[in-house]
Amino acid sequence: MDRAAPLLEVEGLKVEFDTRHGVARVLTDIGLSLEPGETLGIVGESGCGKSMTALSIMRLVPIPPGRIGAGSVRLKGEDLLQASEKRLREVRGKDISMIFQEPMTSLNPVYSIGDQIAETARLHDGLGRRDALDRAVEMLKAVHIPAAERRVREFPHQMSGGMRQRVMIAMALACRPSVLIADEPTTALDVTVQAQVFDLLKELQDRTGTAIILISHDMGAIAEMADRVMVMYAGRTVEEAPTEEILDDPRHPYTKGLIACVPHLEEAPPPVRAALTEIPGVVPALTDPGAGCSFAPRCAHADDRCRRAAPPPRDVGGNHRVACWLYEGADAA
Amino acid sequence: MTVIVHRLLNAVGLLLAVVVFNFILLSMVPGDIADTLAGESGGASAEVMAEIRRTYGLDQPFHIQLATYVGKVARGDLGMSYYFNLPVSELILGRVAPTLLLVVTALVLAILIGTLFGVIASRKPNGAFSHFVTVLALVGFSAPVFWTAFLLIVLFVAMLEIMPLSGLVDPTTPRGTLAWYLDVLHHLFLPVLSLSSIYLAAYSRLARASMMDVLGSDFIRTARAKGLGETSVTCKHALRNAVIPVITIAGLQFSHIFSGAVVVETVFTWPGLGTLAFESILRGDTPAIMGILFFSAMIVIVVNLLTDLAYRIVDPRIRSARNA
Ligand SMILES: Nc1ncnc2c1ncn2[C@@H]1O[C@H](COP(=O)(O)OP(=O)(O)OP(=O)(O)O)[C@@H](O)[C@H]1O
Numbered sequence: 001m002d003r004a005a006p007l008l009e010v011e012g013l014k015v016e017f018d019t020r021h022g023v024a025r026v027l028t029d030i031g032l033s034l035e036p037g038e039t040l041g042i043v044g045e046s047g048c049g050k051s052m053t054a055l056s057i058m059r060l061v062p063i064p065p066g067r068i069g070a071g072s073v074r075l076k077g078e079d080l081l082q083a084s085e086k087r088l089r090e091v092r093g094k095d096i097s098m099i100f101q102e103p104m105t106s107l108n109p110v111y112s113i114g115d116q117i118a119e120t121a122r123l124h125d126g127l128g129r130r131d132a133l134d135r136a137v138e139m140l141k142a143v144h145i146p147a148a149e150r151r152v153r154e155f156p157h158q159m160s161g162g163m164r165q166r167v168m169i170a171m172a173l174a175c176r177p178s179v180l181i182a183d184e185p186t187t188a189l190d191v192t193v194q195a196q197v198f199d200l201l202k203e204l205q206d207r208t209g210t211a212i213i214l215i216s217h218d219m220g221a222i223a224e225m226a227d228r229v230m231v232m233y234a235g236r237t238v239e240e241a242p243t244e245e246i247l248d249d250p251r252h253p254y255t256k257g258l259i260a261c262v263p264h265l266e267e268a269p270p271p272v273r274a275a276l277t278e279i280p281g282v283v284p285a286l287t288d289p290g291a292g293c294s295f296a297p298r299c300a301h302a303d304d305r306c307r308r309a310a311p312p313p314r315d316v317g318g319n320h321r322v323a324c325w326l327y328e329g330a331d332a333a
Numbered sequence: 334m335t336v337i338v339h340r341l342l343n344a345v346g347l348l349l350a351v352v353v354f355n356f357i358l359l360s361m362v363p364g365d366i367a368d369t370l371a372g373e374s375g376g377a378s379a380e381v382m383a384e385i386r387r388t389y390g391l392d393q394p395f396h397i398q399l400a401t402y403v404g405k406v407a408r409g410d411l412g413m414s415y416y417f418n419l420p421v422s423e424l425i426l427g428r429v430a431p432t433l434l435l436v437v438t439a440l441v442l443a444i445l446i447g448t449l450f451g452v453i454a455s456r457k458p459n460g461a462f463s464h465f466v467t468v469l470a471l472v473g474f475s476a477p478v479f480w481t482a483f484l485l486i487v488l489f490v491a492m493l494e495i496m497p498l499s500g501l502v503d504p505t506t507p508r509g510t511l512a513w514y515l516d517v518l519h520h521l522f523l524p525v526l527s528l529s530s531i532y533l534a535a536y537s538r539l540a541r542a543s544m545m546d547v548l549g550s551d552f553i554r555t556a557r558a559k560g561l562g563e564t565s566v567t568c569k570h571a572l573r574n575a576v577i578p579v580i581t582i583a584g585l586q587f588s589h590i591f592s593g594a595v596v597v598e599t600v601f602t603w604p605g606l607g608t609l610a611f612e613s614i615l616r617g618d619t620p621a622i623m624g625i626l627f628f629s630a631m632i633v634i635v636v637n638l639l640t641d642l643a644y645r646i647v648d649p650r651i652r653s654a655r656n657a
């Protein structure tokens with residue numbers, strides 16, 4: 001496994017939050033890696049730490065009350081967690097961009113969308129006013145917004161949610177980043193618009209070779225978009241594998257539950273958000289996770305050992321890693 | 334366009350209501366010009382009193398008096414001052430400039446400095462400066478204007494002896510020279526400081542709250558994710574959104590600051606509308622009082638229209654909603 005360093009590599013990431021009820025261990029030992037042009041899907045139910053993982057990569061975790069306790073985030077070998085604030089500002093929006101779940105509120109209401117896209121181009125590519133605005137028009141065309149020359153002067157409130165998310169994508173891609181983090185980019189949108197946005201992301205990725213981290217509740221979308229999938233539960237990675245592998249042969253009981261909740265993956269993907277809660281039981285509090293596997297209280301296979309100690313992730317062959325005691329004997333040497 | 338016409342019609346209706354209301358209110362005050370003049374000359378016969386009432390049209394039935402007054406106001410005639418025996422409009426115009434100088438300077442300073450304080454405080458919500466702003470707001474809010482004014486007089490006039498006590502300008506300074514303008518500024522200092530101190534407190538607190546609110550928005554996170562520095566995030570992305578409530582309150586408070594000006598002008602004998610109003614009340618000069626009330630109402634309405642305009646410049650959402 002001694003290839004060239006990946007484009008983005010996260011190792012041993014630990015994030016904690018000071019709360020009224022004590023220290024919340026929001027992320028524990030998160031690791032991931034991303035190759036150029038690849039799409040990594042991150043799934044898991046609400047509150048499991050998907051957005052926090054994304055924010056940690058950009059080092060945008062609110063500090064305080066948050067704290068990045070350990071780990072590294074290496075972009076082309078450079079550890080961003082050790083970088084200066086100034087260097088980080090060069091990376092944000094230039095090498096790594098992010099789009100958010102809430103297209104309605106993620107754009108500044110008092111500036112035109114053209115100004116907001118142009119701002120990134122001026123900041124990172126040193127373009128002048130005119131050139132930056134031309135870039136904005138060009139980006140709006142790239143995300144298929146009709147009448148781009150006119151709409152570039154419009155304000156966010158004049159656009160629908162789907163349009164705004166297109167604008168966010170245009171803004172994120174304006175400086176051709178090598179990594180795009182899309183945090184539930186379609187959750188707030190209509191089903192038909194969701195499909196359009198995913199198609200757009202795919203098309204732009206084919207054209208620019210941007211690597212994407214796609215965070216989603218929507219197993220159907222992940223199945224269609226992602227090359228590899230990472231499943232998170234209560235701030236930990238419980239399983240990671242190539243998409244086909246995980247769909248055909250999920251190992252972790254939680255992943256099995258997730259996939260069983262999506263009845264017909266090949267047909268139109270149903271909204272998974274409701275389905276996810278159909279796995280019975282509740283997630284343990286992050287402030288008091290206990291010593292055992294955090295999924296144990298909800299797991300049909302849980303025994304004494306599961307309640308005593310958290311299982312370490314192990315390789316089960318075929319680039320497939322699972323953190324579950326069930327596969328203890330399955331170590332691929 | 335229709336919106337503007339609509340708003341202007343509204344304004345005219347409002348002014349009419351103000352005129353009628355003032356007239357009714359002041360006609361309920363016991364005593365009229367005849368009593369006032371009689372009182373000054375130490376008593377007068379019934380015939381003389383009747384004669385005076387006839388001259389001023391006070392013998393007419395109430396609704397005729399009201400109609401006459403409204404008609405005159407519509408033509409820009411605010412009547413004659415009992416005391417000065419001069420047209421009220423002339424009287425007012427002679428006093429507008431000092432009042433506007435005082436009020437506008439105080440308001441602009443309060444808004445600018447208050448917003449600046451609020452922005453600095455919002456950067457570190459638990460820092461010392463932020464607590465200072467909270468205390469300042471509390472003190473400014475609870476201290477009456479006249480009290481602040483007297484404290485400032487004690488400090489700057491009595492103890493430090495670096496500020497003049499009262500008036501607009503030293504009468505010996507030749508008018509229109511540079512020295513004259515500087516002297517006006519010198520005299521302006523304490524009244525402006527007294528008047529703006531209360532509003533400064535209010536605006537600092539408002540701007541702080543508004544900034545903190547905006548800094549938690551999703552679009553601020555977007556701005557940071559773009560790679561912008563904290564200065565751009567604060568001054569460009571947050572501030573422009575945060576000033577919207579400040580403008581709203583500034584517009585609403587303009588009428589407040591007028592009443593504050595009456596007190597401050599009286600304390601510092603500043604020759605503006607406030608002192609004129611105060612003295613006219615003491616003199617029972619009803620036309621002057623009504624004229625001043627009408628005039629202040631008009632200014633407040635004009636300022637509200639201007640506030641609306643300022644909104645449109647700052648907030649595109651209002652611009653398009655009202656252009657429709
Ligand atoms: N400011 C904070 N203080 C304390 N805990 C926080 C704070 N912000 C987030 N958390 C905790 O961090 C955990 C992870 O949150 P995160 O937003 O990453 O979840 P998520 O997986 O993105 O969920 P969703 O699907 O709802 O977006 C949550 O359990 C949340 O309670």
Ligand SMILES: [Mg+2]
Pocket residue numbers: 050051052183184
């Ligand atoms: Mg999230």
